[in-house]
Amino acid sequence: MIRHVLHAWRSVRPAEVLAFxxxxxxxxxxxxxSLLELRVGDQLPQVLARHLLVPLVSCIxxxxxxxxxxxxSPIHPARRQRLVAATLIGSVLTIAVVYPLAAALPWPSLCDIYAATHGKPKCMNFRLSAVIGDTLWVFMPxxxxxxxxxxxxxxxxxxxxAQDLLREHSQLRRHALGSRLAALQAQVDPALLxxxxxxxxxxxxxxxxxxxxxLERLIRHLRVALPRLRDAGATLGGEAELIASYLDLLRDLNGTPxxxxxxxGSHGATQLPPMLLLPLVQRALRxxxxxxxxxKVGGGITLGFDQEGLCSDDADLASLRERLAVLGAKLVCSSGAGRTEFILDIPS
Structure with missing residues (x-):
């Protein structure tokens, strides 16, 4: 209990002190x-000091x-009752401190000046009703x-x-994206092989x-594709090699890739999420x-084809855009003049 009280006092924030x-x-x-109605003369500094000191002691x-x-605990079911009880105890202790302090101070109060001016009794006469009234006067504010x-x-x-929930949601989305990318990385088409x-x-x-x-081209494709079953990242050069080996396999199967x-250039070692480029190639062939x-690289990663009309939205392109959105990246497609280009803008 004492440790909690001391820890609470040490944790006071400047904004809380400022509020009180x-x-x-x-x-x-x-x-x-009330100074507007009374003439205090040369006692003004003492009156000001008294009427500012007493509230400051009360706030402490x-x-x-x-x-x-x-x-x-912010989730304790009796937290409100604790706050009300603490405020009430603080009000009682305030009166217990302020009464002796006010009696010991040599400076007059406005009440003292008013009483002396109108021949009334001193203001600090102890009365139970006054104590209760002053306690309530402190307690309510x-x-x-x-x-x-x-x-x-x-x-x-x-x-x-809310911030923690958004952060957790972002982490879950990234984990889900990682799982989906892992599944994509594992997509070595068994029929193709x-x-x-x-x-x-x-x-x-x-x-x-x-x-x-x-046989060499098949082995090359397997050497490029199979490590993606365990590697978490990829490079631009590695993804380009994957595309090249994939097209070579299609060519060996009497296809026309x-x-x-x-x-x-010097961007071959650039890191990027895996399986962003090959799905675009497979989609274009389909x-x-x-x-x-x-x-090529220049103002973004550009993957182009000598055919128009490949920018139409479909499930594959929507899925790719969703993954890029989670990564904070963008995919822009432009088509015309017998060509289509996909430009990937991936933050470093």
């Missing part, structure tokens, strides 16, 4: 409004009583201040919870001079019959 001090000075200024006592309740601070604390916790193996076997069977080259030109395909 501002409220104390405000209520002290309200009392000083209230702050020390409020902090342990404010630093209690203090409860309002505590309520405002608690409302701000609740809003701050809600905002933090089976057909390639059969073609190699038939070439060797008829003693085709190209049999050895076909497009010729592939690659101009990467939708049309391009004869030429090129990959």
């Amino acid at each position: 001090v501002t409220a104390a000075l405000l209520f002290g200024a309200i009392d000083l409004a 006592v209230l702050l020390l009583c409020w902090l342990p309740a404010a630093r209690s 203090a409860l309002m201040i505590v309520g405002v601070l608690e409302f701000r604390a609740v809003r701050r916790r809600q905002d933090q919870a 089976f057909d390639a193996l059969v073609a190699v076997e038939q070439a060797y069977g008829r003693q085709d001079a190209t049999a050895s080259a076909r 497009p010729a592939f030109d690659c101009e990467l 939708l049309g019959h391009p004869q030429h395909c090129w990959l």
